Amino acid sequence: MLYTLYEAGYYAASPLRFAALATRDFWSSPLNPAADSELGRRLFATSDLFANLTRRYGKPDWKIDSVEINGRPVRVRPTTVWSTPWCKLTHFVRDMSDLRRAGKTEIEPAVLIAAPLSGHYATLLRGTVEAFLQDHEVFITEWTNARDVPLMEGRFDFHDYIDHIREMLRQMGPRPHVVAVCQPGPPVLAAASLMAEDREESRPASMTFMGSPIDARLSPTVTNKLAEERPFAWFESNMIYNVPPPYLGAGRRVYPGFVQLASFMSMNLDKHQEAHRRYLSHLMEGDGDSADKHLEFYDEYLSVLDLTEEFYLQTVDVVFQRYLLPKGELEHRGRRVKPDRITDIGLLTVEGENDDISGIGQTQAAHKLCLSLPVEMKEDHIQPHVGHYGVFNGKRFREEIYPRVRDFVRRMEHGLPRPKAGRTSSPASAEVVPMRPRGAKS
Incomplete structure (x- = not known):
């Protein structure tokens, strides 16, 4: 049921997302004389952030040419x-x-x-x-x-x-x-x-x-x-959902990627919120390089897949x-x-x-x-x-x-011997004790 609700939420937000995209394009157009005004930059930044937060993140390209x-x-x-x-x-x-x-x-x-x-x-x-x-x-x-x-x-x-x-x-x-x-x-x-x-x-x-x-x-x-x-029964009851249509795997029982993503983000929620606030600020200030770095990271981080x-x-x-x-x-x-x-x-x-x-x-x-x-x-x-x-x-x-x-x-x-100066593990017959680097706090 959760997977179906998640998909319904995505499609329900589509009209607002399209409106945000239109707003973003209008206020970023070089033909708009007010595009570089404070109001124009604010409207562009907020609409761009909303569009990115509600869009679908597919499998990224490798981009290794x-x-x-x-x-x-x-x-x-x-x-x-x-x-x-x-x-x-x-x-x-x-x-x-x-x-x-x-x-x-x-x-x-x-x-x-x-x-x-x-x-x-x-x-x-x-x-x-x-x-x-x-x-x-x-x-x-x-x-x-x-x-x-x-x-x-x-x-x-x-x-x-x-x-x-x-x-x-x-x-x-x-x-x-x-x-x-x-x-x-x-x-x-x-x-x-x-x-x-x-x-x-x-x-x-x-x-x-x-x-x-x-x-x-x-x-x-x-x-x-x-x-x-x-x-174990808790994971079975609370983490597994059916894939809804129109996906090819409709009916398959999966651990959804968006559930895993929510778990990851909740561990450092303040950092993610601050990152998006900085992104909004960079857009309003016209700092395109910093904004691009933010997008590059989150385009990857928000792209998730389901597990069987x-x-x-x-x-x-x-x-x-x-x-x-x-x-x-x-x-x-x-x-x-x-x-x-x-x-x-x-x-x-x-x-x-x-x-x-x-x-x-x-x-x-x-x-x-x-x-x-x-x-x-x-x-x-x-x-x-x-x-x-x-x-x-x-x-x-x-x-x-x-x-x-x-x-x-x-x-x-x-088949070369190990350099004497390198860090080594414990002998094969001994238990490896967890170690900390020098100077680290215990």
Whole structure:
């Protein structure tokens, strides 16, 4: 019922939105002599804000046509190389002639970026992709909005996610590398464990987990506490709704993206309100650059997708309530998942000091699970002064986190020993204790 009401609200606001668009266009027209007056700027700003708050936010474009490598532009073409109704594997193909001109003559490591399936599109990782394109052949998982998948395509659950990761790694050839950003951590570790146990040729050469809830019992955040305090039946009764017509997936039971978005925004409501007040002020002052930056961020942030009922509820149950993976109790298709069977897949964990989604220690827990992995194939990094988003995007990611990931991938690709000066994790046989960066308050 909530989904239907949400759609009804959108269509009910359409006349007002069209009126706001007409007002915005009138007061921004160069033919209007009063457009630059204080009244004109105010009317333009308020109508523009209203139109943006009530419009539909679809799947954003990647907007990655080229990247700069060694000071030279290199053309990039996103290409789908494998797909199912639930996901497509996108390869960001770099132009070979441009790469040669940029001094790149050797084959570079192939990296699969496992994008989160938690409400936002993979384009949220645009900055992550652009960084990795400097030194890698980049592939990314682009998950489908569940409301666009017809009922006849069947279910998609937590175990289907694991199967998809395994198949995409196989599509990339022998020993690719995988980077799991946030939510994919547990299913990616499960996939790597199964592939290692089967000695598959395409098992990863390294796996990097960034702000992932490998063990959500450690340093619980507000999100973790909510999942733990509410009974499973509460999520089933209050978070799942039917997709209404005219969507292709009409009748499918989903966890709507707008519900997830409302949860995210409520955690920092004051900041979002202040951001929109600043946006209104920038428009009235004629500060187009600042207004454009605001729009660029919210065009991405407000674009959300739905999750299938079974995937969402299984994730709540497996990852946030019963903690099956860290307890050694996760089973996949009748097989117990055994991270201790991993012996030759490098492990790097990255956490943010101020992460309010995955607390410090939750990602580090992967080291404790991979007991058979030699210590020289393990690394851990806690990035000071960043929150959850800053772990995989922004200035500190580009300048401090990405170089560590790049060097780790390169080392695992060539089987090089770990530099003595680098930060290390605890020995494979020891428990990894959550650590804080020097100078941080406890």
